[in-house]
């Protein structure tokens with residue numbers, strides 16, 4: 046592993062629970078000098094100096110770098126990546142952990158991602174893209190499998206409508222293409238086959254020549270228990286997920302991650318950073334639902350606390366194309382993360398509510414939508430906090446996380462009560478499996 050004589054000053058971009066978890070992992074690094082964040086939140090401000098500069102104000106961010114001798118910029122959210130923040134910093138001779146604009150398009154355009162997957166034979170749902178409503182409706186009428194309607198552009202994780210019937214699919218097309226409920230993100234739609242199975246999130250580090258998956262996790266996208274209600278950014282996660290066993294793990298690496306990396310390279314795209322493959326584990330093997338060009342939220346809050354290796358060393362190795370020289374190790378055991386959201390989220394919600402947190406032993410509270418005003422912690426977003434706990438068993442990690450959550454309160458708070466429940470049933474069925482078999486990629 047490379048050593049750094051000089052400590053590295055880092056600017057982290059973003060303000061959610063994901064960035065808090067990244068800041069938490071970076072702050073343990075022996076190579077870290079100063080940690081800065083733009084804009085950060087109430088929790089990140091305990092670990093980093095926060096600057097009130099927007100994630101897309103590239104000139105403002107550059108000024109922070111110049112004034113604080115920043116030598117690595119770590120980008121959390123997708124919007125600045127898709128807008129070319131990495132290209133901007135590289136042209137100003139500042140290294141950046143994250144993909145350039147031509148690589149981030151894998152998340153920025155679902156239409157591009159589908160064409161890429163078709164070209165490189167990466168397993169995914171059947172699909173067709175449309176820019177004209179009339180043709181899209183005709184297609185849904187003709188094809189009985191065409192039941193998932195997606196805005197091609199960025200829509201904060203909410204641009205997908207999964208339908209049961211032809212009628213619903215046509216209504217979804219009208220909402221996206223005619224009424225523009227997702228704005229310009231819906232100028233082009235991808236119509237997909239509906240896949241069935243368990244979902245898994247595979248986040249992987251890549252330097253463009255090597256790709257190393259992190260432990261597999263599972264998100265809970267719907268707002269309410271038993272996967273009811275609207276899609277959210279994610280209401281909880283746990284890792285590693287037992288739904289990804291050794292055989293599946295090999296399929297994911299050989300049929301999805303490696304062909305993606307090789308395909309990107311063949312197409313002249315140099316991808317550095319985190320590649321996130323959202324998968325459906327179907328009876329015909331894992332298939333890609335979506336690619337993201339960054340860490341997931343809340344998956345990161347479950348995955349990174351299990352990372353034993355030095356995150357900053359890994360990120361530096363990615364930017365120097367020597368990921369293959371790094372030994373990435375994971376702690377044994379499991380992590381569970383439960384999100385506490387504002388009343389009404391993912392629809393309309395109020396902010397500015399007082400947050401009370403009693404410390405619970407063995408838990409980490411990551412902040413998402415919080416802000417500190419005169420030493421008082423207030424809610425400032427839809428997803429407010431996430432509580433993570435580690436355990437030797439998944440059961441233990443879930444119990445501890447819920448215990449931590451019970452020590453938190455704010456007016457209107459809501460959370461899911463079934464994070465990891467499907468995995469616990471799966472583990473019960475797999476009692477004959479050895480812990481190693483279900484543990485690590």
Ligand code: AMP
Pocket residue numbers: 170193202203204205207237238239240241244266276323334335
């Ligand atoms: P995405 O924003 O693409 O991750 O989609 C949001 C959610 O919609 C996913 O987590 C899945 O639960 C669901 N979804 C997306 N694509 C499909 C599909 N082709 N079949 C079934 N469910 C899907």
Ligand code: GLY
Pocket residue numbers: 202264278279337340341342343344
């Ligand atoms: N948890 C889903 C995402 O980060 O896109």
